[in-house]
Amino acid sequence: MASETEECLCKHGENIKVNWSIWNKKKEQKQCDANCQGLSEDALSQIPSNTELLRLSVNCEKHMLHELALHLxxxxxxxNDLEENYPGNIQIVKFLTLMHLKENDEISFTELDKGLREMEITTHKLCMVRRRKQVKSSIPDDILDCIPSDEILDRLAPLIGKIVFQLGIELGLSVEEIESIKEKFDRDLTAQNKEVLFTWRKDRTVKPTIRVLEQAFVNICKGARCLKEVVKDVDPNTLKAVEIVTDRIRENENRIIQDIQISQILDHMMTHLVISVDDRRRIEQHAGQDDQNKALLDIVIKRREPAYSVFVDGLRNYGYEDIANDLKYYSEEMSPSTTLVSAENEGLSDWNVPLYKVRLQKNYLKIITDIQHDSIVDHLITSDVVSVDDGKKIESGKTPQEKNRNLTDMLLHKNEQGFNEFLKALRKDSIYADLADQIEKTEVTPTDMATLHKCLK
Incomplete structure (x- = not known):
């Protein structure tokens, strides 16, 4: 990673300085040349942004900024209070000192310029704050222009270190947001960094690309090596697929949250292996339908394909065709690399998912709609697969389908013996003998295994 300063620009793009020279090679400090007149009158009249104050605090030594603050x-x-509240973190103290001056005295660049002159300190520090850095990146452009996925941010968060405050400000979060994050995840740096990154990505005022993130790391003198390491093996088509899914859902989020009933859609998604029984429990533990729908959308966004396509098909199958049509994308928008096709070349043993569970779940919809559960539950109690209390939980369902869901969800948490006893119970009734054979002989492909494995990670 290398960076190059090409211009010193005011907020409106005015070229304040073109040529920079190294005046102290030992300390590697940069300074305007002798002809630089400093910031223009227009730039001086501006109130510094939080990001500009952060950059000024980084470029000022502690004693100098302390004296400047007192002078102003x-x-x-x-x-003293700031030092006491942030022991050992002078960078935050310096930044919050400037924020105090901004919020309480509404200082502009004019006051900062005047203060520096009166203290006989070069005002070209303000030029450095306003200049625009151009990063020369070794990360490919098709990666840089994508929005980072959950996986990228998850892997990046532990590598950032103790710069939560600086990174948050550089990415546009408010001081209040960052303080709230630090309080919420006290003593957990990784969680703090992760929350900052996800909060930044959620705001689409400016497209939150990997390029923006790289620039932020450079601006706060962190360097972008950690980011480069995280994205080195990322497929740009996968990132674009995430954007497609996320954008489609964001555009229709309110309709989905407010308009749909998801019980049958969850049945459909269970049958196609894109959610697990535990996913379903986590979704349905929310009291309100809106919150359940939000929880499902979070899973769909995170899982991407094939969860997204199965979700869209479920909407179409159960009465929400208009929403499904708005969510649908053309297949060429999604690269095959974003699906699980590669799993076809891998052995079943590579995926730690029992075959009987896959077979049971692939027949989920047929089981909950076709069987009468009473005699089956009696057999399972007699065989010690489920307890009497389990039987009562199964019976707590309000409809036959709900009771069958309770039964099937329990079986998905049982071992293979429970599965075999379930098949025996079905075969006791000739009506269900064909269903038992169908379940037992259900084909399980590597893609099936990979799809369900993705839910269990």
Whole structure:
């Protein structure tokens, strides 16, 4: 990773300085040349943004910024309180000092410029704050222009370190948001970093691309090596697929949350292996339908394909064709690499999912709609597969389908003996003998295994 400063620009794009020279090679500090007149009048009249104050704090030594703050009217007690509240983190103290001046005294670049001049300190530090850095990146453009996926942010968060505050400000979060995150995830740096990254990505005022993230790391002097390492093996088509799925859902989110009943859609998704029985429990533990729908959308966004296509098909099958049509995308928008086709070349043993569970779940919809559960539950109690209390839980369902769901969900948590006893119970009634054979002989492909394995990770 290398960075190059090409221009020093004001907020409106005015070229303040073109040529920079190294005036102290030992410290590698950059300074305007002798002809630089500093910021323009228009730039001086501006109130610094939080990001600009962060950059100024990074470029000022502690004692210099302390003296500047006092010179501009801040009381010594404020500085002392900040040092006490943030022991060992002088960077945050420096930044919050400037924020205090901005919020309480509404300082503009004019006051900062005047203060530096009166202290006989170069005002070209303000030029450095306003300049635009151009990053020369070794990350391919088709990756840089994509929005980072959950997996990328999850892998990146532990590598960032103790720069939560600086990164959050550089990415546009407010001080209040960052303080709330730090309080919520006290002493857990990885969780704090992760929350900052996800909060930034959620705001689409500016497209939250990997390029923006790389620039932020460079601006706060972190460097982007950790980001480069995380994305080195990422397929750009996969990232584009995530964007397609996320954008389609965001555009229709309110309709989905407010309009649909998801019980049958969950049955459909269970049968196609894109959610697990535990996923379903986590979704249905939410009291309100809106919250259940939100929980399902979170899973669909995270799982991508084939969960997204199965979800769309479920909407179409159960009365929500208009929404399904709006969510549908053309197959060429999604690269085959974003699906689980590659699993066809891998052995079943590579996926730690019992075959009987896959067979049972692939017949989920048929089981819950076709069987009368009473005699089957009696057999399973007699065989010690389920308890009497389990039988009562099964009976707590309000409809025959709900009771069958309760039964099938329990079986998916049992071992293979439970599965075999279930087949025996079905075969006791000639009506269900064909169903038992169908379940037992259900083909299980590597893609089936990979799909369900993805739910269980």
């Amino acid at each position: 009217g801040m009381e010594e007690m404020v500085w």
